[in-house]
Amino acid sequence: MTEFIPPGTRFHALPSPFAMKRGGELQGARLAYETWGRLNATADNAILILTGLSPDAHAASHPDNPEPGWWEGMLGPGKPIDTDHWFVVCVNSLGSCKGSTGPASPMPGTQTPYRLAFPDLSVEDIANAAHTLVDSLGIRRLDTLIGCSMGGMAAIAYLLLHPGSARRHINVSGSPRALPFSIAIRSLQREAIRLDPNWAQGQYSDEVYPESGMRMARKLGVVTYRSALEWSGRFGRIRLDEKRQEEDPFGLEFEVESYLEGHARRFVRRFDPNSYLYLSRSMDWFDVAEYAPGGCDDDQRASAALSSIRLEQAMSIGVETDILFPLQQQEEIADGLRAGGCDARFVPLPSPQGHDAFLVDIERFGAAIGSFLGGR
Template identity: 70%
Template sequence: MSDARQYFKLPSPFAMKRGGALHGAHVAYETWGTLNAARDNAVLILTGLSPSAHAAANAQDPSPGWWEEMLGPGKAIDTRRWFVICVNSLGSDKGSTCPASTDPATGEPYRLSFPDLSLEDVANAAHGVVTHLGIDSLACLIGCSMGGMSALAYMLLHPGSVCAHISVDTAPQAQPFAIAIRSLQREAIRLDPHWNEGRYDAEHYPDIGMSIARKLGVITYRSAMEWNGRFARIRLEAEQREEQPFGFEFQVESYLEGHARRFVRTFDPNSYLYLSRASDWFDIAEYGHGNVMEGLKRIRIEQAMVIGVSTDILFPLEQQEQIAEGLEAAGAKVEFVALDSPQGHDAFLVDIENYSRAIGGFLAQL
């Protein structure tokens, strides 16, 4: 049994961590598998910045999901055993209330009048979905990338609501390198004249800003090792090169351009800005008197698996080690998995074989 996109109406008003509130807001979610009579076989997935709730194909929407090879009957997250929920982040334009949504108070899109967004708000909205489905405690909470930070917030804000946790390529707080990259991405969007203080439309759209932001992202999602292996210094054929001065000459430039072009109009620029800044703001040290380890020690779960990749420059391996140590200090039985995937931060979307082995093995023994 699986359902395509569904919507959960958040309580109105829905108070936001940094002030302000949303009225008549909702989040989109999808489910796979069947909730058992005891309601104790639920697995919640919280996503990275840009994915939708469509993690895998289902009867109503057979298109492949962003984690297609990981989720389904007989796969690592086996939907014959688990009732799986994936929630689209509050603030994302993939079905949830976001800056592009209509503000009921004005009848116009929120744009920059959308309240400041935090990952705690994302976590609280996802918890609302789980409660709405009649689930008191999740068998497992899985958080990937930005979703891993949202997952840490979820467990802190809702103690006793999670039994086990799988932390995938994430961090207890953003490091200066990650903040710097996201700051540049936001600057590229804001400096595009078509951004117009958030008041763009289909005719006047910050395509160039979004394109540069995406290229910066893709560069940091992969590792130098992979760039060298895939592209080396291979040049484009003469007919593929741009005629203008300083135009694209190398294959890697053309690859980034293709990536950016596919992304640009698929994600609302203001939503991108809000979620990006929410990622920078998240800091588990806030819950531990300024200390990351003390913040992590407040999380009460039974077991966890923390997965990281040695080639991840955005969420480096030492941050995964920190999460593992903190959860262990809090009393959880923790398994730490350090993978050598060459794909960098994006490995969890690409190196399915190694991630499947780890995640499937952990879930099988719950």
Template identity: 65%
Template structure:
């Protein structure tokens, strides 16, 4: 199996929004399909906090991607028609320069000396990839969750570089509930004694000095908020574990839902660098489009000029509630875009875009098909 991952060396120095700069930095990305002669069939996808650039399988890497059922030949994001690019966020440990990368000035990992990261930096790094491919205007920019906020920054910082936009389960700014949850996730990691002020063993195998416990609690908190109470009720009710599955200790796991969270956490803990998690989580809290509109979200959004947009949200999302998607739709419309607003009732909450493929495919595929026809 080959590796479809490609790398772009970012301009050096690469200036960061909140001060500081990176030297010798790069971002990882993957592409599918072919860029046409007019270079006007490019679609860029910006991801949520934890995914890599491997959105869907390809010849070089046939392993399933994080949005496998959404993108590919004849799928909603049709790689037979579009030249599709997915960029791994700057600051993420899935191939891009991040706190776990070596600082060329010291030869050691940056850890907490990595410059403060903003989603504007993520957007600028993604734009550098598109620019390097000789594309002056994207046919469509798709942003999911955290990537939806990065996408708003992309369109603000690079006017004229995007023709249309699909906003998926995101927000123009983090609301207090989301900030509160993420701050608890970060606290769980930072308070784990093995975190050691960010100086844990980055390459720790089982055992080793690594904040497993903090990462586990952070992930469980995340999973709880990515889904909805309706779904938890439907899937688990109050079903208890069989006696042999229970922990033989006071207050140990007793319900199936606890076991489910434990499984999720175990798969995640060693698969995402804790410092990277802290940086990207805080960048999500910091992002606020009102900064660009004299304190008004609506005015900030009105500075984005594109032709068309589709804004998708789900009624059960507690992290990025539907009224925040409505704000995006209204702001883009006020700026002159033709906007379709799609409110779905998927029971899966914020994660619906990864799970309810049927409804999201219908919306996203429909929008892109109408674009191509137009």
């Protein structure tokens, strides 16, 4: 099956075997990553970025790949994450399909993709794999670990599983545990893919591909990545041309439907469906409360686990209009870290763009992140 690897991607060989949290191990697995800026002599200017579900490691342009990246406005010389000062690493998550080993990768010594033979994937595996990369780059301690969305979960796992591995932390629209509304949405997305006859229990090919399932999953994603407020202002009740409506009864009629269709079209066939299922489920499974010290009450476990993390400084940032990783979850992260003695700020932003705001509202997010990092 096609892999989707941007030019200029680097690769890091994971220790082999690489043990997975829920059992099983990977042989000869790798991570795709990209870097910006230069690691200084004392190796104390490093920033690691852990991504959301779908991005590759190409967060921003660089000489080996001048194409704009998914966080182009945030990362580069003179930008909020100033690569004239910081050495920045962005990693494609383990289990993804953008160069890192995942369900679409060939099983060792074969041409056959893992598909559903890939072991259960946890957010913790994504974190552990990224930690081996950081280690291999000669970085004993990150200046700042940044995690966005799913990457915000992975960052919490990273800090818990590798104490002392970062001096500071920025959690962007993240969550300390999956809540039932988000689980329900992701469950429906997975069901849409699995219901597509072309999914064929994971045995699809490029020719027979679960396109309608992936389109539905992506559209449902986009609905929850943005916000009703933004869409009311942006689309209102604008209609498409009458002609397009007449082609198909119950076909697209409103601008908002066409917007979803465009998003879906740009996504399908650029992401491996099995990889999507694995990554999606890893988020449902994540619960920081698993790391609570013994003897906690049930409703204290998440907070106790977060407060066991040792950091100098942290910022947990998100937006009011996020329905997928709601703002209270970012507040919970900040509160938990602060209870552990860290100088942790909670930064709620009024961006109307919902969960995706960190990708679009660079003005607000950039100001907060730039200021946290030291205004360079």
